[in-house]
Amino acid sequence: MSKKVTTHDISLSLGLSRNTVSKALNDHPSITNETKQRVIEQAIAMGYKKVKQFAAAQSQSSEPSPGKPQNIAYITKHQLHHGTGFWMNVMSGVEQVASSGGYELKISFVKNEDIDSLVLPAVLTSGDIAGFIVAGSMDKPYTEKLLQLPIPKVFININPELPLSGLQTDVVFMENEDSIYQITRQLIAAGHRKLGFIGDIGSCRSFMERWFGFQRAHFDAGLSVNPAYCITSASADGFQHYEGFTRSLKEMAELPTAFVCVNDKIALNVIKYAGEIGKSIPGDLAVSGFDQIEEAEFLGYTMTTVAHDEHQLGLRATEQLLQRLSKPGRAYETVRLATKVVFGESTMASVKV
Structure with missing residues (x-):
């Protein structure tokens, strides 16, 4: 018997959050027609049984809507997406704020070999993201390459070899x-x-x-x-x-x-x-x-x-990114959430x- 395809499977194949996939399959107005089309086509290709055909989505042009990009990228190490613990809760918080702000979340899992060879995720060079969040510390050279990107960004934790003073980014983590x-x-x-x-x-x-x-x-x-x-x-x-x-x-x-x-x-x-x-x-x-x-x-x-509350960590990091998008000239911040x-x-x- 073949494995039942789930929205989680579709989300991983597209690099989108499961929440975005679910909304796309249910014709939610917060999801662009382009993304709905991608999700529907992928769901059909993978044999997802519950996929709905939306005539409105099918008839819309595939050209991206004018204006600023409405996507936020979530970048994390490949091994951190396994399991349902700390980082899954962080990502849930990120998705919640991004969605409420009208942004779609694009998830990219970076492999160790990509980090070693300094290969950036394709989503960061596609030109269709407004900003990105880096979840989890990566080595110094790779972090420095991420910092060089002229896109608003927020790090959840960061490599300790990089001084916080003079850092051209916002950093959010727990009090330690x-x-x-x-x-x-x-x-x-x-x-x-x-x-x-x-x-x-x-x-x-x-x-x-x-x-x-x-x-x-x-x-x-x-x-x-x-x-x-x-x-x-x-x-x-x-x-x-x-x-x-x-x-x-x-x-x-x-x-x-x-x-x-x-x-x-x-x-x-x-x-x-x-x-x-x-x-x-x-x-x-x-x-x-x-x-x-x-x-x-x-x-x-x-x-x-x-x-501590890792869900709040995701919420706060995304709020920080949205503030950076609306006020790019404000002073960079290092934010520590209270622990007990x-x-x-x-x-x-x-x-x-």
Whole structure:
């Protein structure tokens, strides 16, 4: 039996959002006739069973409507579109604001080989977009090439090698440094003196700022950060794959009494490893994360983490782009959305003396 074609399949084949495809198939007035025609033709070609034939759309000229481009491009790394987590929620926020503003969202997933060879997505050179949003940090050379494009743009996170001062673009991300500072100070107050930090701090500014918060907490407490307890080197997978990640933990001469992790996925891997070597959380090892993901709810205890709303991140980034489109001469901004530290049982035990 052949696989049932869905609007998600059509959206991926065209580089449009699923919401745009759905509206096009339902003759929504916010979608241009040109886009409706493209979606209908693709749906028919793919064998989509629910496609409607709209005589009005079929009879309209395929020439683009006069005036300014009414498309916004959403650029992200190819691997980030898998799953339904953080970045899918961000994209949902982007789509919501773009649609309400009368813009259609064109999605482009950039592959690693394109980044390495500095090949820009075709959508950015087509001449029919008003502006674009870059979701997720990319390496410095590729980011610099994106920055050179004379099109209004907003970055959601950015490579940490690029200074924010003098940057000719708007950047939107979550507050990072102070949240990790609070968690680290709480661990120090509980008696921890052997604290470790885990995260690829060179991959994005958010992770780098969390590292800054970890360091500042030590400085304010009159302590030194011990690099032997920290894993901050570059990682192709962001320390997400358990087997490769645990090799770094096994290479430590001794484990610290607490790990501050740049996200919950890493924290969950630390907790899994601790269980395999017979250490309890938080009695033997305190662990904290960042993102408050659903997977942490199945631990049997609460985890110290940082809560935020990634949907709002997408909303705010798109609002920023629309402001840039209407007022191109305004000062560039770096926007940080508020977060909330959630202290849980994973860091609540005092250090054993």
